[in-house]
Amino acid sequence: xxxxxxxxxxxxxxxxxxxxxSPMLEKLYAxxxxxxxxxxxxxxxVDVANHQQVIEFCRANGVDLVVVGPEAPLVxxxxxxxxxxxxxxxxxxxxxxxxxxxxxxxxDLCAKYGIPTAAYGRFADAQAAKDYIRQMGAPIVIKADGLxxxxxxxxxxxxxxxxxxxxxxxxxxxxxxGAEVVIxxxxxxxxxxFFCLCDGRTAxxxxxxxxxxxxxxxxxxxxxxxxxxxxxxxVMTEEAIGRVMREIIAPTLTGMQEMGAPFxxxxxxxxxxxKDGPKLIEYNVRLGDPECQVLMLRLKDDLxxxxxxxxxxxxxxxxxxxxxxxxxxxxxAAQGYPEAPRKGGEIRGLEKAAAVPGVQVxxxxxxxxxxxxxxxxxxxxxxxxxxxxxxxARDAAYRAVDLIDFPTGFCRRDIGWRAxxxxxxxSQGHSSSSSL
Numbered sequence: 001x002x003x004x005x006x007x008x009x010x011x012x013x014x015x016x017x018x019x020x021x022s023p024m025l026e027k028l029y030a031x032x033x034x035x036x037x038x039x040x041x042x043x044x045x046v047d048v049a050n051h052q053q054v055i056e057f058c059r060a061n062g063v064d065l066v067v068v069g070p071e072a073p074l075v076x077x078x079x080x081x082x083x084x085x086x087x088x089x090x091x092x093x094x095x096x097x098x099x100x101x102x103x104x105x106x107x108d109l110c111a112k113y114g115i116p117t118a119a120y121g122r123f124a125d126a127q128a129a130k131d132y133i134r135q136m137g138a139p140i141v142i143k144a145d146g147l148x149x150x151x152x153x154x155x156x157x158x159x160x161x162x163x164x165x166x167x168x169x170x171x172x173x174x175x176x177x178g179a180e181v182v183i184x185x186x187x188x189x190x191x192x193x194f195f196c197l198c199d200g201r202t203a204x205x206x207x208x209x210x211x212x213x214x215x216x217x218x219x220x221x222x223x224x225x226x227x228x229x230x231x232x233x234x235v236m237t238e239e240a241i242g243r244v245m246r247e248i249i250a251p252t253l254t255g256m257q258e259m260g261a262p263f264x265x266x267x268x269x270x271x272x273x274x275k276d277g278p279k280l281i282e283y284n285v286r287l288g289d290p291e292c293q294v295l296m297l298r299l300k301d302d303l304x305x306x307x308x309x310x311x312x313x314x315x316x317x318x319x320x321x322x323x324x325x326x327x328x329x330x331x332x333a334a335q336g337y338p339e340a341p342r343k344g345g346e347i348r349g350l351e352k353a354a355a356v357p358g359v360q361v362x363x364x365x366x367x368x369x370x371x372x373x374x375x376x377x378x379x380x381x382x383x384x385x386x387x388x389x390x391x392x393a394r395d396a397a398y399r400a401v402d403l404i405d406f407p408t409g410f411c412r413r414d415i416g417w418r419a420x421x422x423x424x425x426x427s428q429g430h431s432s433s434s435s436l
Contacts, residue, residue, distance in 0.1 A: 001304065002062055005030040005041060006048050006078070007069030010331075010364030010382040011289035014296040015069055015303070016040045017360065022304035029061065035373060036363030048073055051081040058087045065090060067307060071147060071286050074265075075101035090307045092285050095261035099252070099283040103143045103182040106283050113251040117280040118185040118272075126170045132183055133162045139186040143282075144169050146177030153223055155186070189274035190418070191281070192233040193291050194241070196249050196269070197306060200262030202315040203249050207298065207322065208236040209291040210418065215338060217414045224338045225379060228415030230328040230390050231294040234422050235273050244269065244278050252283070264310055293362050293384045294327035328393035328416050329384040330401050332409045334365070337378035341365075345375045345408030353400035358386040358393070361400065380409060390419035 001024050005016055013036040020028055020040040031054075033043030046057045058066060066082055068074055068091040077094035091097075098105040110117040118141070123129035133140055142165035144152030152174045156162035162183075169178035195206040211229040215221035236244075248269055256263045268284035268291075287295065296303070300321040309318045334341035347366065350373070354361050362384060365377020383400045387393030394416045401411060 001025055001064040001308075002027045003029070003304065004054075004058060004061075004063045004066045005033075005037070005069065006054075006066065006073055008032045008034050008037070009070065009289055009377075010362045010379065011287055011292040012069040013037050013362040013364070014293040014382070014384075015067060015287070017362070018296045018299065018303040019067070022302050024302065024304045024308075029057075029063065031057075034363045035366050035368050036361075048078070049076070051076075051078055054078065055082060055085045055087065058082070059085075064088065065304075065308065065311065067091075068265075069286060071097070071100050071284065074285055075147060088311050090311055091265040092263050093261060095259065096256050096263045097285045099256075099263070099267070100285040101147060103145050103282060104180060106280075107182060107184075109252065109255050110280060113255045115248050115251050115280055116277065118187050120182055120184045122180065122182055124180045126166050129166045129181055129183060130163055133159055133166070136183070136185070138162055141184040141186055142166060142169065143182045143184065144174040144178040145180040145182055146174070148174040148177040152177055187272040187274055187279055187281070189272045189279075190235045192236050192271050192273055193229075193288055194236060194244055194269045194271055195287065195291070195295065196245075196267045197310055197315060197320065198253060198263050198265060198267050199310045199313045199315040200257065200264050201253070201313065203245065203253055203267065204315055204318060204320050205241060205245065206266065206320055207231055207295045208233040208241070209288065209294055210235070211288065211291055212412060212415055215333075215412075217412050222338055224333075226288065226290050227331045227333070227412045228329055229288070229291045229294050230326060230393065230416045230419055231291070231298055232322075232326065234419055240273060240278055244271065248278065248280050289364075290329045290331055290379075290382050290384075293329045293360075293382045297327040297360060297384055297386050298323050298325065323386070325386045325388060326390045326393045326419075327384060327386050328390055328397050329362075329382045330397045330411050330415050331364070331379050332381040332383060332401065332404065332406060332411050333379050334375045334377070335408050335410055341375070341378035342408050343375050343377070344369075345406065347373045347375065347380070347409070348405040349403050350381075352403040353383060356385070356396055356400040356403070358396050359400040360384045375406070375408060380406070389423050390416045391423050394420060
């Protein structure tokens with residue numbers, strides 16, 4: 001198969017790494033790609049926002065499948081335009097992509113189909129939004145309705161903080177994404193990420209993870225696109241997964257079918273596991289970043305076969321298998337991220353880091369300038385490792401991080417802390433019981 005991968009981040013490097021291992025692959029193209037992806041694929045100068053240009057490239061090069069990594073091209077309807085041109089593409093169409101493209105769309109779907117989620121209100125007017133906040137009180141959650149690269153969410157612990165978030169949204173801090181806001185009840189519990197591979201009718205569980213959104217250790221500072229992740233998520237028990245499939249995923253697929261927009265691709269449910277069970281925080285319509293990186297290390301099956309089966313509507317005949325090991329990824333970011341990342345800093349030592357057993361280093365925001373690898377974005381590298389436990393994977397990942405020479409970079413030093421604490425507690429419990 002000839003495959004064309006759309007995207008340029010760490011998620012796409014991880015996808016390229018897994019697709020490149022497929023015996024079905026004949027040729028891999030990528031646009032725009034990055035220096036890491038360029039080691040696995042031919043990076044081409046196609047403007048992915050120009051759908052006709054993408055179509056013409058596919059026709060000229062005999063592309064069999066287009067894999068769309070990021071959310072923006074999906075919300076823009078790239079998959080619809082490819083399908084209309086007779087080109088197979090992995091990912092949802094424009095309407096189904098509204099599950100991520102509009103927080104309000106998803107909340108209304110939840111209300112219609114009885115999907116457990118936080119109570120909410122939708123507002124296109126700042127004063128009405130502030131009146132609702134006064135009525136509900138704090139803590140409360142403010143979300144820009146549209147795509148904001150993971151940064152349009154404020155968990156406000158006071159009403160004043162909530163009012164500032166409203167002013168940011170309607171003041172243009174998130175561009176068009178903030179023209180409407182969704183205000184939600186604050187949910188107590190533990191967050192988890194749950195992924196499903198979908199073909200419009202069938203959904204297969206496609207792994208669990210937990211990520212770390214805040215920029216600083218101890219979950220402090222502003223929200224980011226993600227500073228690290230690990231998989232599997234211990235909080236996602238078999239019982240929890242069963243409830244999510246029945247109460248959240250199944251009615252969502254039904255709703256999209258009834259809307260005439262069956263969901264094909266990866267459906268990513270951001271969940272809060274509350275005392276009353278799992279509740280949906282939000283949907284994404286693609287693999288998470290950096291969750292994709294840990295899932296690709298753990299995936300035992302051929303990714304390309306699974307994607308093709310989803311596109312062909314044949315997932316009822318498929319299963320997904322995982323390696324028993326845990327995976328953990330640490331994001332190396334440029335100083336100043338998420339507000340004003342410092343670009344251009346040189347990066348050395350990746351060969352040493354990649355030589356650590358069980359480690360893969362994925363490029364997220366890098367470029368080559370004057371023969372040197374430099375930072376070219378906010379999140380720059382994803383140092384990812386497998387281990388027999390989250391603790392072991394964490395230790396390997398940080399061992400590799402410490403071998404990378406990136407003076408203008410930084411990372412969190414506590415990725416995986418919840419799972420590490422659980423493992424420590426379990427081992428202490430085991431040792432005390434075994435000594436009795």
